[in-house]
Amino acid sequence: MPPPLLLEGELFPSSPGMLHRRSRRHHLMNRQIRRCSASTFFLIALTASYLSFRSFFPSSSSYYLRFGYSWDRLVRSSASPRRDSGISVLVTGAAGFVGSHVSLALKKRGDGVVGLDNFNDYYDPSLKRARQALLSQHEVFVVDGDINEAQLLARLFDSAQFTHVMHLAAQAGVRYAIENPHSYVRSNLAGLVTLLEACKSSDPQPAVVWASSSSVYGLNEKVPFSESDATDRPASLYAATKKAGEEITHSYNHIYGLSITGLRFFTVYGPWGRPDMAYFSFTKNILQGKPITIYRGKDGVALARDFTFIDDIVRGCVASLDTAGKSTGSGGKKTGPAPYRIFNLGNTSPVTVPKLVRILERNLKAKAKVIAKEMPGNGDVPFTHANISSARTELGYEPKTDLESGLKRFVKWYMSYYGDSNKGDTNPEESRQ
Numbered sequence: 001m002p003p004p005l006l007l008e009g010e011l012f013p014s015s016p017g018m019l020h021r022r023s024r025r026h027h028l029m030n031r032q033i034r035r036c037s038a039s040t041f042f043l044i045a046l047t048a049s050y051l052s053f054r055s056f057f058p059s060s061s062s063y064y065l066r067f068g069y070s071w072d073r074l075v076r077s078s079a080s081p082r083r084d085s086g087i088s089v090l091v092t093g094a095a096g097f098v099g100s101h102v103s104l105a106l107k108k109r110g111d112g113v114v115g116l117d118n119f120n121d122y123y124d125p126s127l128k129r130a131r132q133a134l135l136s137q138h139e140v141f142v143v144d145g146d147i148n149e150a151q152l153l154a155r156l157f158d159s160a161q162f163t164h165v166m167h168l169a170a171q172a173g174v175r176y177a178i179e180n181p182h183s184y185v186r187s188n189l190a191g192l193v194t195l196l197e198a199c200k201s202s203d204p205q206p207a208v209v210w211a212s213s214s215s216v217y218g219l220n221e222k223v224p225f226s227e228s229d230a231t232d233r234p235a236s237l238y239a240a241t242k243k244a245g246e247e248i249t250h251s252y253n254h255i256y257g258l259s260i261t262g263l264r265f266f267t268v269y270g271p272w273g274r275p276d277m278a279y280f281s282f283t284k285n286i287l288q289g290k291p292i293t294i295y296r297g298k299d300g301v302a303l304a305r306d307f308t309f310i311d312d313i314v315r316g317c318v319a320s321l322d323t324a325g326k327s328t329g330s331g332g333k334k335t336g337p338a339p340y341r342i343f344n345l346g347n348t349s350p351v352t353v354p355k356l357v358r359i360l361e362r363n364l365k366a367k368a369k370v371i372a373k374e375m376p377g378n379g380d381v382p383f384t385h386a387n388i389s390s391a392r393t394e395l396g397y398e399p400k401t402d403l404e405s406g407l408k409r410f411v412k413w414y415m416s417y418y419g420d421s422n423k424g425d426t427n428p429e430e431s432r433q
């Protein structure tokens, strides 16, 4: 069995409290060792602390890492396809909204899936843990770790032969960059490079499919947005990091022969969605009788979004994995050109935010208390609209769900998950529209 790892995250915590927790445990352990002169007693104490830690963190991968117990076996088993010609996929951001859906879809059709997520508290981590629990019921192992942890990534690639990486981990949200700009740099730039380094060094190299964003179209006014349009006027730091991600992945494609597919998602919504997004926080506030803020663009024009239902996005992600050409590098060197693709994944029928609210009101059987405000210039754009002809041709992508039926399914999930207590932690002022 390989020796237990010392992870970078243990030296430089990626989330508050991580270092503190670890050093306290270390301290306790040292005290135990000093006190126990007899080796038998030491072994008993160690077994007891191991068992109590296990019951405290039953599904945490850090437990397995720290104690070196069966971790590789779990990774290998979760990564093994259960069907002939199945693929083996490392899904980063697997406890996230899109990541959990994609992981489940792959596992259900018999592919091997291992998740990776740092469970940060950008929004309620208990929702991420609930998604993890759902994945665990379907035998998808989600590793508790950060894409910045190079040693952890190397260990994952050593333990399983991933044919594909579905990279969805990121600092999402547009307005949060005003509050915490460095979280975008850390996850969307530094983390992306660390992940690509691991992919390029792996032998064989996996094909990489990753989430860019419609936000790269920034201040463009020509609609619908096409992949060939200029993307050099981002309106937010989030958009700028996604645009930079497209350039960074291009350089790894060019130098190391990594097969790259970048997906520009357009406002994804649906069951198990993200509490920081407008449709989610509107639902919560309407149910609680609290006001919602609707922003208007220049001259009072309603904002519009090309809302795309999660199942359609999942089909686009899976089709991207299935059609991704092979990476050509070996031992960190390219042996020939590899594919580099970018696709819009949208719904191609933008809907205004006031219409979204009317649909929610109908489904929730409650009236919204609306506060209308001019859109602040802090990152949002007035409209999005995807041209999806490339995805149609290359991926066979065809969105099937309109906003009316998609929101119906979201509301059904919301009521069953939160019930009447409505504990979803959202702040309407912060919600993305």
Ligand SMILES: NC(=O)c1ccc[n+]([C@@H]2O[C@H](COP(=O)([O-])OP(=O)(O)OC[C@H]3O[C@@H](n4cnc5c(N)ncnc54)[C@H](O)[C@@H]3O)[C@@H](O)[C@H]2O)c1
Binding pocket: 092, 093, 094, 095, 096, 097, 098, 099, 116, 117, 118, 119, 120, 128, 145, 146, 147, 148, 167, 168, 169, 170, 171, 172, 173, 186, 187, 191, 211, 212, 213, 214, 264, 265, 266, 267, 268, 269, 274
């Ligand atoms: N949902 C949308 O409307 C939308 C639109 C455009 C692009 N995207 C992109 O799609 C991807 C998935 O988005 P989502 O809506 O599922 O967001 P999400 O926040 O629900 O999922 C992202 C997950 O990544 C994890 N994560 C963040 N930084 C990490 C790190 N450094 N290491 C490990 N894990 C980390 C988070 O804990 C989270 O669970 C993201 O890249 C996002 O930027 C989403």
